[in-house]
Amino acid sequence: MSFDFDLFVIGGGSGGVRAARVAAQGGARVGLAEESRMGGTCVIRGCVPKKLMVFASSYRAIFDDARGYGWDVSNGELDWPGFRGKLEAELDRLEGVYQGILTRNDVDWYNQRAVIRDPHTVELADGTSYTAKHILVATGGRPFVPEMDGAEHVITSNDIFHLEQLPKSILIVGGGFIACEFSCIFNGLGVEVTQFYRGAQILRGFDDEARGLVADKMIEGGVKLHTGTNVVEMEDRGAEGIWVKATDGSHRTYDKVMYATGRVPNSEGLGLEDLGVEFGRRGEVVVDKYSQTAVPSIYAIGDVTNRINLTPVAIREGMAFVETVFNGNPTAPDHELVASAVFTQPELGTVGLTEEAAREQEPIEVYCTSFKAMQSAFAGRDDRVLMKLIVSQETRRVLGCHIVAPQAGEMIQLAAIAVKMGATKEQFDATVAVHPTMAEELVTMKDPMRTA
Structure with a gap:
């Protein structure tokens, strides 16, 4: 049977782009579809902009240290619009880099949503269909917000980088690394930060002694961290802010409320349900050690499989996929001892x-x-x-x-x-x-x- 492509990748994040590029460099005919911005969560909504915000937020402490070393400096004020503009320009540049990688390697890429109609057919949002010998799902994940009254008023990590101005106060709900990182970022930027986590200690899954020290230093640094605490009610009170009542009976208003209560795989609405692909408890695509689904022609890598949700892992999985499928060398990605x-x-x-x-x-x-x-x-x-x-x-x-x-x-x-x-x-x-x-x-x- 003749196919339009040897490989069609759904998702233009780090893992999908790496798999597409390497396969194309080996001579495969490759197509790729991305419904949002090329670069995916890490480049556009995650690791890169977050780390730049970490750098920006660290200067308050650096100014303090400089005075301790004898420098005559003052803190000044953060020019948030100026920083945000420069940040957006950097993300635009990186998106262009990813687009250029695909173009230079003769990957046909489409800035559209794609769904899988049968084990070898992909349909784009404009109605165009393409056939492919192999299909790779690399659609990543998205922030999870629990169903509750007032959920429409909260923001997530996806929205942080687009704030028109810094809030004076923010409530961050969650105790994982995203919640803790943004608590420290906003605290460093001079925002009054309150953090709720329903568990006994933040950063579940990390070493107890290490996460205990992080929690202590966050509190000493000014984050109002409340463990064993969750949101009961929430109400938008206009210019006054978002009113929140907590499980401990306390209540107050915040300029912004951010939920960082985990992420879920972007596996819905891709057509996988109708083809016999298996899903896990959280909606993750179930794959074997070679990233192959229950449908032999369909593979999946990255956060959509909910194995280890880290960008370098997705890239390694993409490389192992190409080695297995296109180079005839069955290679399982190594998930042991990932730092x-x-x-x-x-x-x-x-x-x-x-x-x-x-x-x-x-x-x-x-x-x-x-x-x-x-x-x-x-x-x-x-x-x-x-x-x-x-x-x-x-x-x-x-x-x-x-x-x-x-x-x-x-x-x-x-x-x-x-x-x-x-x-x-x-x-x-x-x-x-x-x-x-x-x-x-x-x-x-x-x-x-x-x-x-």
Whole structure:
């Protein structure tokens, strides 16, 4: 049978674009459809604009530190319209880069929604249909807002970058990394921040000691963090703001209310339900280790599969898909020991097992130190950092590494190489420290803090 394309990709995010480009470079005829902006969540609504906002929000503390070092500086005020304009220009540039990648590699791309009509046919919003030997679903995910009265008045992470002006006060509902990151961002930008989380502690799933320190420092920094708390009622009161009543009985108004209560896969309305593709509990597309669905010609990668919802993982899955389908080399993406960072203030970097998970698995030793970093201590700040290694008593392998510190994301990327290679505690110890640095503590902790 002759097809219009060897591969048709639905979704123009990082994973979809990477798969399309690599397949096309190998000689495949490739089409791609994206209903929104090319670049997907990470480039347009997530990682990139968020990190730029993290940078912008950090200057308040930098000004304070500068005075501690003898510089005569004043904080001034953030020019939000100026920053937002520059941010939007950068996102436009990056979208153009993604479009250029596809065009230069002879990928036919369409700025339209696509649905799958049969295992080999894709229909665009304008009614045009194309056939493809293989179809790759890379539609990502979207913010989840629970059904409730007043839900129409809340904003999500998708809306943050388009605010005409900074609010004077904001309530952020949620306790995951997106909620915590934006609490720190807005707090750093001078907004009065309140955060509700229904659980006992923020950042569920991360190491307890590490997330506890992040929570403490967020509160010390000015975030009004309320755990064990949720929204009961909400009402738009016009110019007065959004009135919110909490489960603890308190109530007040906020200029904005943001929900960051998780994300769900963008799997609805693609036609997959009618073709026999299986879905998980949260609506994720169920795939095997090679990213293949129950329909042999249809594959899925990235957040729509709800495996590990990180941009670099989606890219790796896209590369493995091309290797499997077009290069004849069955390759399963490696989801073991994936490092990640939470860009709170301070940052949290992590790779491998938490102390809680490791001690359920086997006997361990915990090496841990917390101290004042030289730079902030000299400036007069009482910030503390945390360096923590989880070590197997039997094999001596480092099972997990957790860092809470400025630039923890940069540090954990390098530590992850050693952990991924199976380095032992003794190999960490044999590494000569770089002094004076915060990261040197990872190779100078000689005695375990505790065993379990």
